[in-house]
Amino acid sequence: MLAVLVSLLPLVRVLPGCHCQSTNATAAITATTVTSVVSGSLTSKVGGYAVFDCPVPLEYVTRRSRPLVIRWTKNGHTVFTLSGGSLTTDERYEGRTSIVEPPEFSDAIATSINVSSLRESDTGDYECFATHKNRDLQLTASSQRPPLPSSQPLSHQSSTASTLSAVGTDIVDAGVRIKLDVQGGDIMSIPPINQTRLEHESVHFSCVKEDLESTVQWYKDGVPLDDLPILNGRFNVSLEGSLDIYDAGLNDNGFYLCRIMSAKGTFSAGAFLNVQYKAKIVYSPAEVFLAFGKPGTLDCHFHSNPPLTKIRWEKDGFLFDTYNVPGVYHKLNGSLYFNRVGKEHSGKYTCTPFNDLGTEGPSTPMDLIVQHPPKLIVVPKVLYFRKLGDNITMPCEAENVDNKSPAIVWQKADGKSLFDPRVTVAGGNLTLTGVKSEDRGVYRCVASNIAATISAETELIVEESLFHQKNFGLHINSTKKNIVAYWKRPYSFCTVWSRDTSLKLSNWNATATSSDGKAILWNLNASKEYEIMVSCREEISGESLFSKSILIHPKVAESDQLSLQELNKSTGPVTDSFDIRVERSGGNYNVSWTFTDNSRKDQADVERYQVKWYDAFDGKELGTASTEANKRHIGR
Known part of the structure; x- marks a missing residue:
């Protein structure tokens, strides 16, 4: 931070790299590149920018004080005139000036002018005059004036703007003067300026080098032009260093930088290219599938610069007005949103985007097909028990929907691959031969069509790994009328399993489920002998953990x-x-x-x-x- 005294100096903001000079002044300079201050002069660079603020007294800068006319002269000739929110400039500054708007919702009017892409020829003495109702005003550099809003940099070099704040109470009978010195002209005399062109027009970026022996290199968004296939054969760099682009397209938008390398050093300046065109369709799918009974969106894929103003939708050749169709709305990007898709929404749709320049025409027809989501008609059991070496087939079948069969795939919940010679899938059924211990876990049958995806889960238990995995404190109370199982409650949902020991090939059966740590086994005969265990599903992995089994004997007299x-x-x-x-x-x-x-x-x-x-x-x-x-x- 640097503090000096300034008198009779308007507020001027410049690029980083600007050298602001003054004596007998009070200034607050926030840019780290400021090196010195000398009375009445401002030093900037070719390709930079500066904001000139005429220090009009406070009572004349509100909207109620119009009409206010601010006029800047250079070397005695008028170059800028700001009146009623309109800016008139000398042809030498055409395309390089803009008004710095006051803060939003402020009652103040604009009194500042931004000059970008500074040239060496911009060097000179500038003087500001203010007139209100045909009366010349006394200009005051006062600390009571509201600060200028920060201006957005207009060149690649201007990432952080410098500010020079003049304070004091001096009153000037005539205009306020400032001497501007633009440096770098011994390497680049004319920098590029921002360009706005229509599609297919040619673009010219000036970049005039002073030394014909200098080397000029152009970049787009940091990439050398020679390395960009989209510009191949469409650009030319003249002997003086300027760039011409032919047949401009929407992909040419970006920041173009001219870098001059000479014996005196390296100097860079850049500008933006804005290519405008009619709104145009860039992609139209032949078919769009939406799920019956669910929300859905039909998109219109377009590009537009200037921005989109409206989209016209047609269905089956007739105007499709969402105001007359219940449950269908326009989204902000122009897409159609269906609150609940129904069969009545089927049809061929086209969209036509518009902007201020017009439209390139409608999209090709998009056939909207309403499809029902898949439905599983055969699902696997909740749990399967198998011994090592056994084979197992887990069924899964989906109903044909709209005359199309949903795709069925099997997945393992832990993400492990099912690509194995022992695994086959036929007609939706998963068959696993030669069961191994690592095959245990949760499997998922997934049925999907374009409309939706559904799934059903099952678990394979390899009996080798059943017991002693978890101590649930299982105990059984067997009376002549009932069999009741009790266990600790570490999990929210558990299953009680049983098998009849009197049968040689008895499978485990899910006998009861419970979430409160006990279950009455109603379907068991108290006069028979059973082996009983309990399993609870682990919430994180989804796998079941089993207790050790308990053998109960008949107790009927x-x-x-x-x-x-x-x-x-x-x-x-x-x-x-x-x-x-x-x-x-x-x-x-x-x-x-x-x-x-x-x-x-x-x-x-x-x-x-x-x-x-x-x-x-x-x-x-x-x-x-x-x-x-x-x-x-x-x-x-």
Whole structure:
């Protein structure tokens, strides 16, 4: 930070690299490249920019004070006139000047002028005059004036603008003067300036070198032009160093930098190219699939510079106005948004984009096809048990949707590859031969079409790895009426498994599920011997962890066996004659039953059912009911 005294000096902001000079001044200079200050002079560079602010008294810079005319002269000739928000410039500055707008929502009016792409010929003495209602104003350099807004750099060199703030209370009867000195002209006399051109027009960037022996290199966005295929054969660099681009296109937009290398040093200056064109379609898919019953978007793929002003949509040759179609809206980018896709939205759509220059025409027709998402009609079991070396087939089948079969693939939830000679997929079914220990885990059947993707999961358990994985504290309470399993509750959802040990080839069966650490095994016969274990799914990996198994023995006394036999003879079917299903509903239970295959012949003789329920801990009878239906709701 540097502080000196300034008198009678307007506010001027310049590029980094500018050398601001003054004596007897008070200034706040924020750029780190400022080296010295001398009275009445400002030093900048070729290709840089400067902001000239005429220090008009505060009472004349509000919108209520119009009309205010600010006039800048150079060496006695008028070069800039700012009046009513309009700027008039001398032809030597054409394309290089702009108004610095005051802060948004401010009541102040613009009093500052930005001059970019400075040239050596811009060097000279500048003087500011202000007139209000045909009366010349006394100009005051005052610290009470609001600060200028920061201006956006207009060249590649101007990433951080310097500021020079003049403060004081001196009143000037005539205009305020400033001497501008633009350096670098001994290497580059005329820098490039920003260009706006229409598509297919030619572009000219000036870059005039002083020494004909100097070397000139041009870059686009930091890349040498010779290395850009899009410009191959479409540009030429003249002997003086200027660049011409022919048949400009939308991909030519960017920042162009001229670098001159001479015996005196290296000097660079650049400018932007803005190629404008009519709004045009760049891509139109022949078919667009949207999922039935779900939200969907139909995009219009276009380019536009200047920005898009509107898009016209047509369906089947007629104007498609979203204001007349419920549930369909225009998005800000012009796309069509369907709140809930229905069959009525099918059809051939075209879109036509417009901007201030017009349009290149509509898109080719896009056939919008409404497709139902896939539906699985065969899914694998929740869990499979296999021994080492066994084979397993896990089924998965999807229904044909809109006369098309969804694609079915199998994945392993842990991300491991299923590319293995032992794995085959046929008709959606996954077959694994010679099961190995590493095959255990969660598998996922994924069915997809263009509309949506769905999946179903299953888990393969290799029995070698079942036991002693986790201590759930499993214990079994077996009475002559019920079998109840208890375990600790480290997980939210667990399954109780059982198998009948009296059978040589008995598979594990899911007997009950629970989330509260206990389950009544209603479908087991208390007079038989079972092997029981519990599994709980690990939430992070998705795999099941198993307890060790427990063998339970029958606990029905001989007298009980006799009474059951007598009951069978006298009253017909009893508990062993039914498949009983119990479902929990809040704090109550829904019980239903069907005859077993062996006792179905007795069903015609039944007039009523007698239902009794008991406490699972001590076998105490809790209630009884009679019903003609094969179901009963039991409340606590």
